[in-house]
Amino acid sequence: MDSEAIDCLAHNIALVHSGFDSSAFKELALNNIAPLGFMDRSAHIATALKATLPVKFSDATEVLISTLTLPNLHTERLGLSVFFYLPHTRFVAEYGRDALHNAGEDPFDAAMLAQYELTRRFTAEFSIRPFLIHDFDRTLKQLTQWLDDPDPHVRRLCSEGTRARLPWGARIPQLIKDPTPTLSILDALKSDPSLYVRRSVANHVGDIAKDHPEIAFDLCDRWLSNADKELKWVIRHAVRHPAKQGNATAIALRKAAGGR
Structure with a gap:
């Protein structure tokens, strides 16, 4: 400024x-x-x-x-x-x-x-990240209450704010160690009507894949069932980095979701 x-x-x-x-x-x-x-x-x-x-x-x-x-x-x-x-x-x-x-x-x-x-x-x-770091349970509960908010900016915050390795943001050690508390948020937003929100979900899953690829891949595999084209895009985007690095599971998930 x-x-x-x-x-x-x-x-x-x-x-x-x-x-x-x-x-x-x-x-x-x-x-x-x-x-x-x-x-x-x-x-x-x-x-x-x-x-x-x-x-x-x-x-x-x-x-x-x-x-x-x-x-x-x-x-x-x-x-x-x-x-x-x-x-x-x-x-x-x-x-x-x-x-x-x-x-x-x-x-x-x-x-x-x-x-x-x-x-x-x-x-x-x-x-929101200092609140997650110092008052995790209460902050996560508040974010969960915003999942159905009509404003896509608010819904995106629920996913983007809880990314363990958000670029330019403070890392959240608890979620780097164990990302499972945010999986319900990702489940709720994976088919959000706004691409703005869905892109955040994909990036969030990509963050999880950096530390816990098996959790990220299992989540994407579960989402593949009856996935529409928008959700398939989320899956492809989520595993793009491990796929580029030659990870066989990520490459298979991308192919199953309509990628190359």
């Missing part, structure tokens, strides 16, 4: 929160930001938000949510403009897991609400 984006963020917050000190926020956000990389800039701005938004996390996220634009109706070619919300997700990830930032109250529900709304405009696939 550059100075123009920071000015815009300050303006948006000031519109909905009369006590917001725009000047202080902009000074903190712009101070020493120039040498920082993209991801570090988002963390830097999140720190500035922490210093200038209401002290209580749930109050702060209520302010941030009230500044959001309408949810994205499209799932492709969203461009870079959605990265405007990257500092918002970093704020949630950094300050939404500790009751110390929420007047001693558990901030989990407020953090999940914020991530639900943010993923509809940007993505919460990165910010």
Whole structure:
């Protein structure tokens, strides 16, 4: 984010929160930001938000949510403009897991609400990961409750956010060790009406294949039964990397799913 984006963020917050000190926020956000990389800039701005938004996390996220634009109706070619919300997700990830930032109250529900709304405009696939790492069961339960959400961005989060080896995201050691807790999510979304979601499912299975190929292959083999052309694409896409490496089972699965 550059100075123009920071000015815009300050303006948006000031519109909905009369006590917001725009000047202080902009000074903190712009101070020493120039040498920082993209991801570090988002963390830097999140720190500035922490210093200038209401002290209580749930109050702060209520302010941030009230500044959001309408949810994205499209799932492709969203461009870079959605990265405007990257500092918002970093704020949630950094300050939404500790009751110390929420007047001693558990901030989990407020953090999940914020991530639900943010993923509809940007993505919460990165910010959900610290919650999975530190509060696995409760976070996974919440994601499972979103599987039937009408918004494909939310359904995709259930798969993409739980990928054990998501590129650019923190790895989830528990799922690298044992991916079986997410298999029910993949089962539920494998035939999702949105290619956006199905592509995430395929990539998720591909992640599993890196550490537990037998689990990934067994899952794909089970899906082959009565699979339509969309699900066959998911299977082919899921095992493409081990197939390229010459894995016989992966090659056989691709062929059975209509590949070469």
